[in-house]
Amino acid sequence: MILSIVVFTIGVFGFLSRRNIIIMFMSIELMLNAVNINLISFSHYIQDLRGQILAFFVIAVAASEAAIGLAIVIALFRNKATAHVDEIHEMKG
Amino acid sequence: MIQQLFFAYFGCAIVILSILVISMKNPIHSVLWMLLLFFHIASLYLFLNAEFMAAMQVIVYAGGILVLFLFAVLLLNIREEMRINRFIGAWPTGFTFAAGLLAVVILSVRSFVAAPPGIYTIDLIKKETNARALGTLLYTDYLYPFEVASLILLVAIVGAIVLAKRRAKG
Numbered sequence: 001m002i003l004s005i006v007v008f009t010i011g012v013f014g015f016l017s018r019r020n021i022i023i024m025f026m027s028i029e030l031m032l033n034a035v036n037i038n039l040i041s042f043s044h045y046i047q048d049l050r051g052q053i054l055a056f057f058v059i060a061v062a063a064s065e066a067a068i069g070l071a072i073v074i075a076l077f078r079n080k081a082t083a084h085v086d087e088i089h090e091m092k093g
Numbered sequence: 094m095i096q097q098l099f100f101a102y103f104g105c106a107i108v109i110l111s112i113l114v115i116s117m118k119n120p121i122h123s124v125l126w127m128l129l130l131f132f133h134i135a136s137l138y139l140f141l142n143a144e145f146m147a148a149m150q151v152i153v154y155a156g157g158i159l160v161l162f163l164f165a166v167l168l169l170n171i172r173e174e175m176r177i178n179r180f181i182g183a184w185p186t187g188f189t190f191a192a193g194l195l196a197v198v199i200l201s202v203r204s205f206v207a208a209p210p211g212i213y214t215i216d217l218i219k220k221e222t223n224a225r226a227l228g229t230l231l232y233t234d235y236l237y238p239f240e241v242a243s244l245i246l247l248v249a250i251v252g253a254i255v256l257a258k259r260r261a262k263g
Contacts, residue, residue, distance in 0.1 A: 064249030
């Protein structure tokens, strides 16, 4: 459980601190994986399969999230030719 | 004893690999470390009697998602990426926030109480095989969420194609 928390925190740090948007997506995957580790270890320890079912759905949602996110990155890259979050400031007033 | 050794190795490896993933300068190295990380997580699942989830982890993450990431990384200008600073200017804020979260969650873990054990004991799962028990549960009690998940995947496919498609000329 501590392992899962540590991986989750590393994911949060990576998400908040990296400049490259693709690495930020990888940090999101890291956080989802941490949650999956936690779910599956609890489903082992309390002997219930519901944790594994939930982890299964998390994997499905993570796959679709990665597809959508990378499609957004590609569209963004086509328009702006950058993948750095601090160079995207069109919405700034 | 050997169980604890095994878990210690995988725990340390997973933590170190995830630090490597977010701290590599070259995004391709990051993706490759992540591949190794996913295989370690899959072996941890095997260790927790979740064979089906381990297979899913390897197929979906290592086979699908990482290929997508590698494809997207190829769009980047790697040479320029190696030269510039890889963290944004406000990274101490992110670090403080993450460290605070770690401390709060670890402190709150102490008040954790385990739920009463369920019916799926290890012997039962061994007798029935993991994939079969999971499938039975998935198609009976969790049929509705399963259908919703399939709908989400469909929307993701359509959305990704619409977003990444080039505009037709004229």
